[in-house]
Amino acid sequence: MGRAPCCDKANVKKGPWAPEEDATLKAYIEEHGTGGNWIALPQKIGLKRCGKSCRLRWLNYLRPNIKHGGFSEEEDRIICSLYVSIGSRWSIIAAQLPGRTDNDIKNYWNTRLKKKILGKQRKDLIYRRKGDLLMKKARSPSEIPSSIVVSGNENISSQDPYLPELPVMPPMPYLNQEPCFVSDHTSVRKLLIKLGGRFSSDDNVNQVQSNMVSHFPIDNNLNDLQASSQNDQNFIACSTPVSSSSMLLNSHYNILPIQEGQNGTFPSAFEEMYYSTNPQKQLDGLEFLYGDMCEVNTSGSSSVVTCGDSIDWGEMSSLSNVMNSTNHQ
DNA sequence: AAACATCCCAACCGCGGTGCG
DNA sequence: CCGCACCGCGGTTGGGATGTT
Numbered sequence: 001m002g003r004a005p006c007c008d009k010a011n012v013k014k015g016p017w018a019p020e021e022d023a024t025l026k027a028y029i030e031e032h033g034t035g036g037n038w039i040a041l042p043q044k045i046g047l048k049r050c051g052k053s054c055r056l057r058w059l060n061y062l063r064p065n066i067k068h069g070g071f072s073e074e075e076d077r078i079i080c081s082l083y084v085s086i087g088s089r090w091s092i093i094a095a096q097l098p099g100r101t102d103n104d105i106k107n108y109w110n111t112r113l114k115k116k117i118l119g120k121q122r123k124d125l126i127y128r129r130k131g132d133l134l135m136k137k138a139r140s141p142s143e144i145p146s147s148i149v150v151s152g153n154e155n156i157s158s159q160d161p162y163l164p165e166l167p168v169m170p171p172m173p174y175l176n177q178e179p180c181f182v183s184d185h186t187s188v189r190k191l192l193i194k195l196g197g198r199f200s201s202d203d204n205v206n207q208v209q210s211n212m213v214s215h216f217p218i219d220n221n222l223n224d225l226q227a228s229s230q231n232d233q234n235f236i237a238c239s240t241p242v243s244s245s246s247m248l249l250n251s252h253y254n255i256l257p258i259q260e261g262q263n264g265t266f267p268s269a270f271e272e273m274y275y276s277t278n279p280q281k282q283l284d285g286l287e288f289l290y291g292d293m294c295e296v297n298t299s300g301s302s303s304v305v306t307c308g309d310s311i312d313w314g315e316m317s318s319l320s321n322v323m324n325s326t327n328h329q
Numbered sequence: 330a331a332a333c334a335t336c337c338c339a340a341c342c343g344c345g346g347t348g349c350g
Numbered sequence: 351c352c353g354c355a356c357c358g359c360g361g362t363t364g365g366g367a368t369g370t371t
C-alpha cells in the first residue's frame with residue numbers, strides 16, 4: 001500500500017503562483033506564522049494549493065531576505081568547495097549562503113557551475129571532433145594540420161566515439177583498515193557542523209556562523225578536526241540517514257566524497273581529480289575555482305599554474321591537499 | 330523573420346525521517 | 351512497538367526566455 005496523498009490532488013491548483021496567491025500566503029504567514037502545519041494552512045486561508053506547494057513557495061520565494069540570481073565568485077567557490085566535500089547536500093550548502101535557498105543553489109549548480117567543470121571536458125571533445133574531421137579530410141599525412149597532431153604516442157584521431165566516455169569509478173580504497181561507520185545523527189551532525197553546517201537549534205549557532213561564513217571552512221575546520229582527534233589513523237565514514245551519500249575522512253582529515261551516483265558512479269570531473277596520479281589531471285577541471293585566466297603547465301612531476309588575476313590560493317591549496325593525500329595512499 | 334535548440338528556474342514528485350497517538 | 355501524518359530534502363520536469371541557425 002502506498003503512502004496516502006497529502007492533499008486532494010483533484011482539488012488543488014498546480015503550476016505557477018498568481019500574484020494574489022502570493023499576497024494571500026505572504027500576508028497570512030507574516031501575521032500568524034505557519035502554525036506548524038503546512039497541510040492545514042491553505043484551507044485556512046482559502047488557497048486551492050497543496051500544503052507542500054505553499055511551503056515551497058514561502059521558503060523559496062516569498063520568505064524575507066531571499067536573494068535570487070547573481071551569484072558572486074565567493075559564493076561559487078563556497079558551493080564548489082562544499083560540493084566537493086559533501087556532495088549534493090543542498091540544504092547544508094544553502095545554510096552557508098545567507099539568503100540563498102537549497103533549490104536556488106541546486107538549480108545554479110545544475111545549470112551553470114557544473115557546466116563550468118564539464119566545460120573543460122567539452123573543450124577537449126570539440127578539439128577532438130575538430131581534429132577528427134580535419135584528419136578525415138586530409139588525403140595524406142602531410143595534409144594533417146600541425147595544430148591537431150598530438151605529441152607522444154597518443155593519436156587523437158584513433159579515439160572514437162565522439163561522445164565523451166565517462167570513467168567508471170573504481171572501488172574506494174579503504175587502505176588496510178575497516179571503515180568505521182558513524183550512522184547516528186549526533187555524530188553526523190557534529191561532523192557536519194565541523195564541516196560548516198549550521199543547524200537552527202544549535203546553541204552555538206552564532207559562533208559557528210562567525211567561524212564559517214567569513215572564511216570558509218575546509219582548511220580551518222579540518223585543522224580543528226586534526227587537532228582534536230586522538231586517532232588519526234582510522235578512516236571515518238559517515239553514512240547519512242538522508243540519502244545513500246556518504247563521506248569519507250582520510251587519515252589526514254581531508255574530506256573525500258564517496259557519494260555514488262544513481263548508477264554507482266561518481267561525478268566524472270571529480271573522480272578524475274581524486275584518482276588521477278597525474279598532476280596535470282589533478283588540476284584539470286579546477287579552472288572553475290580560479291577562472292579561465294589560469295593555465296596549468298606540467299613538466300615532470302610538478303605543475304605550474306600561471307594567471308593574471310589574484311586567486312584565493314588557500315582554497316586551491318586545500319583542494320589540492322585533498323587530492324594529493326588521496327593519491328599518496 | 331521564423332524555426333529550432335538550448336538554457337534556466339519555479340514547481341512538482343516521491344521518498345526517508347520524525348513526532349505523536 | 352506500530353502506523354499514520356507531516357516535514358524536509360534531493361531529483362526531475364515543464365515551459366517560458368533566450369540564443370542560434
